[in-house]
Amino acid sequence: MNGGTIAADASGKSHSELVDEKLVRTYFMTALLFLTISMLAGLLMALQLIRHNPLRGIEYFSPGRWRMIHTNAVAYGFLANGFLGCLHWAIPRLTLQPVFSRQLSWLIYAAWQFVVGATAVGLILGEAQGLEWGETPVWIDPVAQLGLLLVAINFMTPIARMKGPIYVSLWYFLAAFVWTFLTYAMGNFKPQYFVGGTSAGAVGGLFIHDLVGLFVTPMGWGLMYYFVPILLKKPIWSHGLSLVGFWGLAFFYPLQGIHHFLYTPIPMFLQYGAVVSTIAVELVVTTVVINFFGTLAGNPGAVKTNLPIRWFYTGMIYYFLTCLQCSFQVTLTFQKIIHFTDWVVGHAHMVMFGVFSMWIMGIMIYLYPRMLHRPWASQRLLEWHYWLSAVGVGFMAADLTLLGVFQGWSWAALEPWDASVDFSRPFWILRVIAGLAMFAGLLAFLENIRLTTKGALAAARSRSAASAD
Numbered sequence: 177m178n179g180g181t182i183a184a185d186a187s188g189k190s191h192s193e194l195v196d197e198k199l200v201r202t203y204f205m206t207a208l209l210f211l212t213i214s215m216l217a218g219l220l221m222a223l224q225l226i227r228h229n230p231l232r233g234i235e236y237f238s239p240g241r242w243r244m245i246h247t248n249a250v251a252y253g254f255l256a257n258g259f260l261g262c263l264h265w266a267i268p269r270l271t272l273q274p275v276f277s278r279q280l281s282w283l284i285y286a287a288w289q290f291v292v293g294a295t296a297v298g299l300i301l302g303e304a305q306g307l308e309w310g311e312t313p314v315w316i317d318p319v320a321q322l323g324l325l326l327v328a329i330n331f332m333t334p335i336a337r338m339k340g341p342i343y344v345s346l347w348y349f350l351a352a353f354v355w356t357f358l359t360y361a362m363g364n365f366k367p368q369y370f371v372g373g374t375s376a377g378a379v380g381g382l383f384i385h386d387l388v389g390l391f392v393t394p395m396g397w398g399l400m401y402y403f404v405p406i407l408l409k410k411p412i413w414s415h416g417l418s419l420v421g422f423w424g425l426a427f428f429y430p431l432q433g434i435h436h437f438l439y440t441p442i443p444m445f446l447q448y449g450a451v452v453s454t455i456a457v458e459l460v461v462t463t464v465v466i467n468f469f470g471t472l473a474g475n476p477g478a479v480k481t482n483l484p485i486r487w488f489y490t491g492m493i494y495y496f497l498t499c500l501q502c503s504f505q506v507t508l509t510f511q512k513i514i515h516f517t518d519w520v521v522g523h524a525h526m527v528m529f530g531v532f533s534m535w536i537m538g539i540m541i542y543l544y545p546r547m548l549h550r551p552w553a554s555q556r557l558l559e560w561h562y563w564l565s566a567v568g569v570g571f572m573a574a575d576l577t578l579l580g581v582f583q584g585w586s587w588a589a590l591e592p593w594d595a596s597v598d599f600s601r602p603f604w605i606l607r608v609i610a611g612l613a614m615f616a617g618l619l620a621f622l623e624n625i626r627l628t629t630k631g632a633l634a635a636a637r638s639r640s641a642a643s644a645d
């Protein structure tokens with residue numbers, strides 16, 4: 177397996193020839209900026225739901241619009257930027273080849289920020305495309321599609337040029353480049369221009385799910401297969417299980433999309449197919465999680481002493497829980513109760529924040545001080561960041577999951593809608609508290625970054641003053 181310093185030394189190329197650290201840092205900072213915006217938008221929406229909207233009456237800040245900013249900023253602004261930053265580190269070090277072109281990397285960076293920023297502006301102006309999770313205004317879609325093509329070219333070139341066997345992380349990345357391109361095209365153009373009605377619903381369901389399963393998931397697992405063995409200084413437990421995980425995902429994931437639209441006029445054989453393949457993917461996921469815990473075996477203390485490892489494994493536990501939850505919620509029996517309830521919102525936060533954001537945070541915590549050649553300024557702030565985030569999201573997910581069951585029972589009993597809104601209120605207040613905890617965790621991290629960067633700049637200044645003397 178390739179990884180870390182050893183790989184870079186063996187290549188004959190220096191680390192700086194392989195990795196553009198400035199770009200990695202820039203991606204990370206941009207990702208955190210979007211996460212801040214997204215969380216503020218989430219808080220705005222959450223406050224609206226407890227009738228405390230601080231910006232009431234201002235159309236541009238209406239929570240309906242900011243809900244879309246919340247989800248779009250998190251998916252395309254935080255997760256995509258975070259992953260792109262990590263890939264600019266991991267792919268050159270794994271392949272021992274630089275990306276196709278550094279200029280292209282910077283161009284993609286600028287174009288991507290344009291896409292995400294313009295999407296936000298379009299949404300604020302009320303120009304949303306009426307597609308769930310595909311709200312980007314129509315004129316941005318072709319630009320985003322072109323951006324995805326350029327990303328694929330930039331990263332697939334070093335993989336094509338490398339010699340030797342392809343490590344499992346690279347299979348995931350290769351697949352993700354192809355799948356994301358196809359998924360985006362399918363979800364944004366097909367329902368807009370080519371199919372309507374129930375068929376558009378089916379395509380939309382596939383899009384929502386594939387965005388998570390064929391873009392975010394392979395990126396996330398690919399990065400875990402790279403960083404975990406490096407940090408634990410040992411190879412992955414079972415190469416065979418990593419094969420099962422990859423091919424299982426590739427086979428079962430694309431069949432699941434219709435589970436978002438159970439009990440609709442979409443033909444029942446497709447709905448049943450989606451249910452069965454969803455349950456199948458949970459089994460596949462279990463093999464992946466077992467593989468990572470097998471790798472940790474013999475060194476469980478790392479979860480305590482090594483902070484990035486702690487973030488990674490917390491994310492894996494949340495992953496397992498999300499998938500377990502999913503294999504129940506996908507059944508028709510559960511759907512009767514939990515469809516349209518806050519259960520689904522709890523599930524979305526557990527997977528998007530509890531899993532993938534945790535992994536990106538862990539990678540940032542590992543790489544940022546390495547890039548500055550300086551340890552984190554404050555261990556205490558790092559601990560606050562971890563605990564507020566991990567407990568906050570767990571609390572939010574538990575709160576909304578439980579609420580979802582109560583809402584479902586209330587609706588099934590044909591109680592008036594208002595009754596469910598009334599008893600939801602205390603749960604929604606708890607959601608605000610959990611959200612504030614997560615946001616406070618983020619602020620602790622941002623402050624730590626500021627202090628560490630300040631220290632690094634001061635050290636650089638005194639070094640250059642000493643060399644001038």
Ligand code: HEM
Nearest residue numbers: 215218219221222250520521524525528529533611614615
């Ligand atoms: C400050 C913390 C946060 C708060 C207060 C918050 C609040 C909310 C609210 C109120 C909604 C709309 C729920 C509804 O329409 O009923 C929502 C949706 C959503 N949020 Fe957050 N959120 C936060 C952080 C995050 C983070 C960090 C992520 C991802 C990394 C995220 C991902 C999502 C997703 C995917 C949805 C859509 C759920 C669905 O449509 O079912 N949120 N959030």
